[in-house]
Amino acid sequence: MSSSTLLLVFALFLICCVHQTEAQRGTVCVVLSTGNTNEDAGPIVFNLERKLGTEGNCTVNYELIDETIQPNDIVAAREGNVTFLNGQTMATVEVQINDDDEPEDAEQFRIILSGDSIGAVTSTSAIIADNDFYSPWGQWVGDCSVTCGPANKTETRNRTCIAVRVSRCKEALTDSRIVDCNLPGCPTGWSQWGSWTKVGRCRRCRQRFLRRRRCLVRRCRGPRRQGITRTCDTPGCPRSF
Ligand SMILES: [Ca+2]
Ligand SMILES: [Ca+2]
Structure with a gap:
């Protein structure tokens, strides 16, 4: 066998080994799970799935990229990694989000995977929906019609719509209740x-x-x-x- 033939056989052997190693180790893709959520209903969870093999450990890196979010909207490190252990097929990246008090539009960020073992789908976006539509309720206000003895009174309180879009405020801005006047006996x-x-x-x-x-x-x-x-x-x- 000539030297060139030996070299070709060795090269094919290496390629085969590499393919075999990747096939055994598999690749990791990102699968969006709770991609969109209100800012008071976090965290947002990204599911990562390991396919085409589960032998040995497999680590992928991830990065969270701001698309429209503000710096304090996410309460989590912007970079990290996930290791699949031998035989493991699913893992998650949980992103804690901040329930602020600021009326705002829905905001978006993206997770991006990187590393030697990533698959075809390496990125997806998530949306944080705002929940700050109303001001806090004001004080209850109401007077009793009598000055002593058993009696009830109707109290009301008000709030205002503070949402970025007024159309988001679909709930009542006035509330009422009937309470005991709690007066001394006459x-x-x-x-x-x-x-x-x-x-x-x-x-x-x-x-x-x-x-x-x-x-x-x-x-x-x-x-x-x-x-x-x-x-x-x-x-x-x-x-x-
Ligand atoms: Ca909020
Ligand atoms: Ca907000």
Whole structure:
């Protein structure tokens, strides 16, 4: 056998070995799993699948590329790698996302695989949908129609649409509820008598005084006011009659 023939056989042997090694090790493709999600429903999970062989360990690198996302939208390293162990066919890359408070459009990023063992599909995109449509609810507001005793009141609260597109706000902006007024029980009967107060002017050393009390319930029996006549507190008037 000539030297050129030997060289050709050796080259074919090497090619065959390489193909055999790749066939045994397989290749890894990315399969989008939870590609699109609301920003409060993370993480986004990319499934990686190993095909055409599962012998030995197989490592692929990945990179997360910003397409429209902001720097703080993803709470994860932008680079990493995944190792499939012998016999392993599936693995995942989980990307934690940030549930911010900023109204914004949906945002997109991409995962890209690299390495010696990557397959035909090495990249796919994921979309983070915004969930910031409304302002926080305001305070509950409502008054009771009575000042004491059992009663309910209707309270309302409001919020505003803060979404980038107003059409996204499909839920109510006003909320209401009926709650107990939680008032103290109403007093029974009359209040205490008030102090005596002068009525009119002092005439012939006599002065009319009056005091009143207030009914604290729906109806009361008895006088609402009392009157009395006293000596005027004026020099020259007798001390009493
Ligand atoms: Ca949010
Ligand atoms: Ca947001």
